[in-house]
Amino acid sequence: xxxxxxxxxxxxxxxxxxxxxxxxxxxxxxxxxxxxxxxxxxxxxxxxxxxxxxxxxxxxxxxxxxxxxxxxxxxxxxxxxxxxxxxxxxxxxxxxxxxxxxxxxxxxxxxxxxxxxxxxxxxxxxxxxxxxxxxxxxxxxxxxxxxxxxxxxxxxxxxxxxxxxxxxxxxxxxxxxxxxxxxxxxxxxxxxxxxxxxxxxxxxxxxxxxxxxxxxxxxxxxxxxxxxxxxxxxxxxxxxxxxxxxxxxxxxxxxxxxxxxxxxxxxxxxxxxxxxxxxxxxxxxxxxxxxxxxxxxxxxxxxxxxxxxxxxxxxxxxxxxxxxxxxxxxxx
Amino acid sequence: xxxxxxxxxxxxxxxxxxxxxxxxxxxxxxxxxxxxxxxxxxxxxxxxxxxxxxxxxxxxxxxxxxxxxxxxxxxxxxxxxxxxxxxxxxxxxxxxxxxxxxxxxxxxxxxxxxxxxxxxxxxxxxxxxxxxxxxxxxxxxxxxxxxxxxxxxxxxxxxxxxxxxxxxxxxxxxxxxxxxxxxxxxxxxxxxxxxxxxxxxxxxxxxxxxxxxxxxxxxxxxxxxxxxxxxxxxxxxxxxxxxxxxxxxxxxxxxxxxxxxxxxxxxxxxxxxxxxxxxxxxxxxxxxxxxxxxxxxxxxxxxxxxxxxxxxxxxxxxxxxxxxxxxxxxxx
DNA sequence: TGGCATTATTGAAGCGCTTCAAAAGCAAGA
DNA sequence: TCTTGCTTTTGAAGCGCTTCAATAATGCCA
Numbered sequence: 001x002x003x004x005x006x007x008x009x010x011x012x013x014x015x016x017x018x019x020x021x022x023x024x025x026x027x028x029x030x031x032x033x034x035x036x037x038x039x040x041x042x043x044x045x046x047x048x049x050x051x052x053x054x055x056x057x058x059x060x061x062x063x064x065x066x067x068x069x070x071x072x073x074x075x076x077x078x079x080x081x082x083x084x085x086x087x088x089x090x091x092x093x094x095x096x097x098x099x100x101x102x103x104x105x106x107x108x109x110x111x112x113x114x115x116x117x118x119x120x121x122x123x124x125x126x127x128x129x130x131x132x133x134x135x136x137x138x139x140x141x142x143x144x145x146x147x148x149x150x151x152x153x154x155x156x157x158x159x160x161x162x163x164x165x166x167x168x169x170x171x172x173x174x175x176x177x178x179x180x181x182x183x184x185x186x187x188x189x190x191x192x193x194x195x196x197x198x199x200x201x202x203x204x205x206x207x208x209x210x211x212x213x214x215x216x217x218x219x220x221x222x223x224x225x226x227x228x229x230x231x232x233x234x235x236x237x238x239x240x241x242x243x244x245x246x247x248x249x250x251x252x253x254x255x256x257x258x259x260x261x262x263x264x265x266x267x268x269x270x271x272x273x274x275x276x277x278x279x280x281x282x283x284x285x286x287x288x289x290x291x292x293x294x295x296x297x298x299x300x301x302x303x304x305x306x307x308x309x310x311x312x313x314x315x316x317x318x319x320x321x322x323x324x325x326x327x328x329x330x331x332x
Numbered sequence: 333x334x335x336x337x338x339x340x341x342x343x344x345x346x347x348x349x350x351x352x353x354x355x356x357x358x359x360x361x362x363x364x365x366x367x368x369x370x371x372x373x374x375x376x377x378x379x380x381x382x383x384x385x386x387x388x389x390x391x392x393x394x395x396x397x398x399x400x401x402x403x404x405x406x407x408x409x410x411x412x413x414x415x416x417x418x419x420x421x422x423x424x425x426x427x428x429x430x431x432x433x434x435x436x437x438x439x440x441x442x443x444x445x446x447x448x449x450x451x452x453x454x455x456x457x458x459x460x461x462x463x464x465x466x467x468x469x470x471x472x473x474x475x476x477x478x479x480x481x482x483x484x485x486x487x488x489x490x491x492x493x494x495x496x497x498x499x500x501x502x503x504x505x506x507x508x509x510x511x512x513x514x515x516x517x518x519x520x521x522x523x524x525x526x527x528x529x530x531x532x533x534x535x536x537x538x539x540x541x542x543x544x545x546x547x548x549x550x551x552x553x554x555x556x557x558x559x560x561x562x563x564x565x566x567x568x569x570x571x572x573x574x575x576x577x578x579x580x581x582x583x584x585x586x587x588x589x590x591x592x593x594x595x596x597x598x599x600x601x602x603x604x605x606x607x608x609x610x611x612x613x614x615x616x617x618x619x620x621x622x623x624x625x626x627x628x629x630x631x632x633x634x635x636x637x638x639x640x641x642x643x644x645x646x647x648x649x650x651x652x653x654x655x656x657x658x659x660x661x662x663x664x
Numbered sequence: 665t666g667g668c669a670t671t672a673t674t675g676a677a678g679c680g681c682t683t684c685a686a687a688a689g690c691a692a693g694a
Numbered sequence: 695t696c697t698t699g700c701t702t703t704t705g706a707a708g709c710g711c712t713t714c715a716a717t718a719a720t721g722c723c724a
Binding site: 044047 | 711712
C-alpha cells in the first residue's frame with residue numbers, strides 16, 4: 001500500500017480511504033490513486049486489514065455432510081444473505097466426524113471470522129461453546145436439540161411426519177406403515193411421533209406399523225420394497241410413510257420391478273424433497289424442508305448478533321416443512 | 333499473548349516459542365507458560381500470526397458444484413492430504429457461476445492463503461491467472477482444458493468413453509447408442525470420441541447412434557427411456573452408453589416401467605459412479621472417476637509448488653477412469 | 665481581502681503476532 | 695576464579711493495514 005501511496009503521490013491514509021470510504025476522497029485524487037492501484041497490481045492484504053480493523057468480513061460454516069442436498073441448500077441460502085450483506089462465506093466439511101467438526105470450529109476461531117454457522121452432528125457441542133466464549137457468535141442450523149444460549153434454526157420434524165401421514169390418510173388409505181431408522185436419530189423419531197399423532201386423530205380403522213431400518217439409503221429401500229412385495233396382499237400396507245426419499249425411492253423401484261403398482265396397490269411418501277424423488281418413474285410425494293430459507297434465516301440471526309451484540313436476544317426459529325404431493329400418493 | 337507472558341512471568345518471545353517451537357524452551361518454563369495459556373483461555377490470533385510470519389497454513393478450494401458427488405470426493409481427498417501436511421482446507425462453492433468463482437478466488441487471494449485449488453466451470457480462467465500473478469500457486473482440478481503454466485489433474489474422458497463402449501461391445505451388443513449433451517461440454521464430447529473409437533475398432537456390424545440431450549439429468553433420462561420404449565424393436569439400440577449416471581438411471585427406470593427388460597432387451601452403462609447407479613433395481617454399470625485420488629494429487633502438487641517454488645515444474649497429471657461392471661450390461 | 669466553516673489529506677499509533685540478534689544463565693574444564 | 699561453549703530468554707523491529715487527531719487546502723460570505 002505504501003508503494004501505491006508513493007506512486008500516486010499521496011499518503012498511506014489516503015490510499016486506505018480510497019479503498020474503504022471513497023466518499024471522503026476528492027474525485028481527482030480518487031482516480032489517480034485507483035490508477036496507481038491498477039498500475040501496480042495491488043491487492044490489499046486482508047489479514048492486515050482485519051487485524052488492524054479488529055473486525056472480519058468473513059463468516060464460517062461448518063457443515064456436517066456436504067454430500068446431503070439439504071445442507072447444500074442451506075449453504076446456498078447462507079451464501080446468498082452473506083453476499084447481500086457484504087460478507088463472504090467460507091465452508092468446511094466435517095464429514096460427520098466430531099474431531100473434524102471441532103478442528104474446523106477452532107480454525108474459524110483462530111482465523112477470527114465474524115461468526116460461525118454450525119450444522120452439527122448428533123454429539124457434544126463443547127467446541128461450539130468454546131468459540132462462543134471467545135465472543136464469537138455461533139448459530140446452530142438443524143441441530144437435534146435447540147439450545148437456549150445460542151440462536152438456532154430448526155424444522156418441525158414432528159409436524160412433517162404428521163403432514164405426510166395425514167396426506168395418505170386423506171387419500172383414503174388406512175393400513176399404514178412408517179419406515180426409517182435408526183430411531184435414535186432425532187429426526188426419524190420425531191417424524192414417527194407425528195405419524196402416530198395423525199393416525200390417532202384419524203381414529204377407527206387406521207393402523208400404523210413401524211418398520212425400522214438401519215439406515216436411510218436407497219439400498220435399504222430396495223430391500224424394504226422386496227420384503228413388502230413378498231408379503232401376502234392382505235398383510236401388505238396400503239401406504240408407506242418413509243423417513244427419507246432415498247428409502248422411498250428404493251422402495252418404489254423394487255415394488256415396480258416386482259409388478260406391484262404404485263400408487264394403485266401401495267402409496268408411498270418420502271421425506272426431504274431430494275431430486276431423485278421428483279425424478280422417479282412414478283414421481284414420489286414428499287415433505288420438503290426449506291433448506292434455502294434455513295440458511296438465509298440462520299445467517300440473518302448470525303449477522304444480527306455480530307452487529308448488535310448488546311441488545312441481541314437468542315432465539316430458535318422453527319420452520320415448517322411443506323407437503324409436496326405427487327403421483328405416488330394419488331387417490332385411487 | 334502479552335497477558336500470558338505477564339501471567340507466566342516471561343517475555344513475549346518465550347510465549348511465541350512455546351507455541352511454535354517448544355523444543356527451544358526449558359521444560360519448566362514450558363509447563364508454566366502452558367498453564368498460563370489454559371488459565372487465561374488464550375487463543376492465538378491467526379491473522380496476526382500469518383501476517384507476521386508471512387506465510388499461511390491454509391489452502392482454499394473453489395468448487396464449481398458442491399452438489400456433485402465427484403467434487404465432494406475430490407474435496408475429501410484434498411482435505412485428507414491437507415490434514416496430513418498440517419494445512420487446513422477452506423471450501424467455497426461457486427455454484428457454476430463465473431462471478432462467484434472469481435469473487436472467491438479474490439477472497440482467497442486477499443486472505444493470503446498458501447495456495448488455491450480450483451475446480452473451474454467451462455469459462456475464462458483470468459481470475460485464476462490473476463491469483464497466480466500475485467505469486468499464489470493455483471492447481472486446476474478437472475479443468476476442461478489443461479494449461480501449461482499451471483499444474484492440473486484431469487481424467488482421461490476419451491478413455492472413459494472408450495472403456496464403456498468397449499465393455500458393451502464385448503458383451504455382444506452391436507447396435508449402440510451414445511447419449512449425453514450438450515456436446516459443447518468438454519467431457520460429453522470427449523466421451524463420445526472414445527465411444528466412436530471403440531466402435532470403429534470393433535469393425536463390421538457395430539454401429540453407433542448419437543442421441544444428444546440438453547442436460548445430464550434424471551428427467552432427461554426418463555424422457556430418453558420413454559422414447560426408446562416407443563421405438564420399433566428393430567430400430568431400438570441394444571446398448572446405450574450414457575454420458576452420466578443420472579441420465580442412465582432415468583432411462584433404466586422408464587424402460588422397466590414400460591416393460592422392457594434391462595439388460596436382456598437393452599443394456600445400459602452410465603458414467604460417474606454416483607450412488608444412484610449402484611442403488612438401482614438393476615444396478616447400473618458405470619465408469620468411475622477417481623475423485624478422491626484427484627483431490628489428493630492436486631493437493632500434493634499444490635503443496636510442492638508452495639514449498640519449493642524454485643525447482644517446481646508445472647505438470648498436468650492425467651488419471652484413468654475405471655470401468656465398473658454391474659448387472660445392467662450383463663451378457664445375455 | 666480577511667475570516668470562518670468545510671472538506672481533504674496526512675502521519676503516527678496501534679492491531680497481535682514472529683523473528684532474530686543480543687543478552688543472560690549455566691555447566692564444566694583449566 | 696576465569697573461560698569457553700553451550701542453552702534459554704529477551705526485547706525491539708517489523709508484517710500491512712485502519713484509525714483518528716491534527717493539519718492543510720478550499721470555498722464562501724461579508
